[in-house]
Amino acid sequence: MLEDATPVTDEIQKLVLAQLQQWMADRTPSDVEVRRELEMAFSELHYPLFGRAAAFAQPWKDQMVIGAGYTLGWSDIDRTNVIAIFSSRLGHSHLVTVTNFVPRTDLHYAFPQEPEGDTLRFFVYGFRLGKSQPRLTAIFYAFDGQSLKSLWEAHDLYDGKIDFGKDKVVMHYLNEDEYIHELAQGRRPPRHEAVYAITPKGLEVQSEKDIPF
DSSP: OGGGOHHHHHHHHHHHHHHHHHHHTTOOOOHHHHHHHHHHHTTTOOSSSEEEEEEEEEEETTEEEEEEEEEEESSSSSEEEEEEEEEEETTEEEEEEEEOOOTTBOOEEEOOOOOOOSSEEEEEEEEEOSSSSOEEEEEEEEEOSSOEEEEEEEEEEEEEEEEEOSSEEEEEEEOHHHHHHHHHTTOOOOEEEEEEEEETTEEEEEEEEEEOO
């Protein structure tokens, strides 16, 4: 059970982050290089069954912020995620903070097109399988150079889809209970749309409406 796997995943995290810190100490790698290094680390993994890398590298202020993320999985349902944030300056990198994205999802990133500010802001999102429709979870993070802070979150949106615009986010999803009830009656339920504006404080609802299935 995933709930009982913490000793295994914690030990893997300890080993992987130690290897990354040593490898990145005297370099500023690209996101592709980080992904390849993670894939190499997982190339001989037997249990869990797979390790999938998801990396990013974003310039911010006088540094390069590097995200070294990965998903460990025993199946497409039993999965756990880790995101390690590194700061790189003048050819040297060091680990700043680590977070665990929600379990049982995969791992993706998106960066809004906004001017440089006091924080580097980005979305982490993933899809959870296990029901007739995948469920979407998304978190809008702010990185201030020392730590990550969640500005907005949406969890387990049934059949959720997310689109990122220049200054807005559009989400489509179903209400699970409504979906089940309407299908049982031989009807198709509406799909819900929520449009969020990206603001200095996070996300603000711009509009909400129902769309015919």
